[in-house]
Amino acid sequence: MDISKLMKQAQKMQEAMVKMQSDLNLQVVEGSAGGGVVTVTMTGGMEVQSVRIKPEAVDPNDIETLEDLVTAAVKDAVSKASALASNQMGQVTGGLKIPGLGF
Numbered sequence: 001m002d003i004s005k006l007m008k009q010a011q012k013m014q015e016a017m018v019k020m021q022s023d024l025n026l027q028v029v030e031g032s033a034g035g036g037v038v039t040v041t042m043t044g045g046m047e048v049q050s051v052r053i054k055p056e057a058v059d060p061n062d063i064e065t066l067e068d069l070v071t072a073a074v075k076d077a078v079s080k081a082s083a084l085a086s087n088q089m090g091q092v093t094g095g096l097k098i099p100g101l102g103f
Contacts, residue, residue: 016092021045024085031077038069042077044084 024044032039037057041049051073057066 013092017089020088020092024081024088027084029077029080029084031073031075031080033069033072033076038066038073040070040073040077042074042081044081044088046078046081048074048077 025047027044028041028049029044030039030041034057037054039050039052041052043049051070053066053070057069059065
């Protein structure tokens with residue numbers, strides 16, 4: 001096996017991964033809970049952009065339910081952002097699982 005060829009392939013993969021990360025930061029996913037009464041918008045890079053809460057989700061006597069809805073919406077958005085990252089990582093690596101990348 002030619003080591004210089006292997007190094008070039010590794011460099012190409014690294015460049016593709018940097019571009020993928022940049023692209024993920026530009027893509028947006030939306031998680032929701034409670035039938036859409038709480039919505040979280042997040043980038044593919046896991047940065048929360050907004051949290052929207054409809055008035056009917058707010059009950060001053062039941063803050064715990066609202067907290068649960070926000071938590072569920074964030075988890076939904078994280079799940080979608082992770083799936084997006086995993087899909088794009090698979091395209092970069094050709095489906096090869098690389099230890100330590102966390103995707």
